[in-house]
Amino acid sequence: MSPSRTRVLDLLTRSAEPLGMAELTAATGLHANTLRGHLEALVETGLVDRRRATPIGRGRPAWLYTAADESHTSEYAALASTLASGLATSAPDPAAAGARAGEGWGRELARQRLSRMNGPLDPRSEALAALEEFGFAPRDTPVDVVELTRCPLLDTARKHPEVVCAVHLGLVRGMVSEHGGDPSGTTLEPFATDDSCRLHLPRTLSS
Structure with a gap:
């Protein structure tokens, strides 16, 4: 540097x-x-x-x-890898289990944020803010697509994409839903390009 x-x-x-x-x-x-x-x-x-x-x-x-707290990040990555491996080998439907876990996580995060704010918050903006905080380095585009240029769990996502990517999608959907939005049009294309995943996050998320 x-x-x-x-x-x-x-x-x-x-x-x-x-x-x-x-x-x-x-x-x-x-x-x-x-x-x-x-x-x-x-x-x-x-x-x-x-x-x-x-x-x-x-x-x-x-x-x-x-x-960045490197020790915290490495511990989180190790825990996530263990949990993803467990779901991948034991859950009847690993992707569905990951999506449910991510959605519950997203809802809880949204509730925590709502408790600290006055009035309603924009579902899309809040989802983008959460992705930024978690280290996804989201890059918004004019066509309802958000490029996720970093993944905090990249190694685990490559090993168990059916679980990790489902958790990340569930996280976004859970936050959008808890903030009063309709998450049905939100989808994720893992590894859509050489350096990013592609999140389809409509600008209109009203229920």
Whole structure:
């Protein structure tokens, strides 16, 4: 990495709290556009996690950045691999079992988020925000397609795509449904391109 990008990562690693653009700009002295480019690269390579700040008033909440917890990620990946292997070998219908598990997970996450917010939230925007937070690096397009350019469980997904990809689709559908949307048109094409999976997420998700 360049010295500037290394400095940004070092700041995030040493910080006890997530940092926003204002704090990072002041600490590094970098122009906001330059800093944003470094952060995007660090997020894409999995070295930095990004999530939305708690909304205050109107307008879209700012991004907050933290250094990725590698030990937590590896433990999660190991657990997910074990669970996926178990479902793949023991469940009568592994894909259906994975989808049910993912949908329950998505509903619970949505309920937790709804409890912290005032008023209804947009189902599609919330699903995209969750995918961003979980490390899928979603890239939205104008044609109701979201390209998932990273997978936090790539090795396990290649071994057991029928389970892992079903869980991920169920996660999105569960969140959409809990936020009052209709998930029936939401589908997932695993490994649709050399560097992404393709999530079909309609812009109109009203029930």
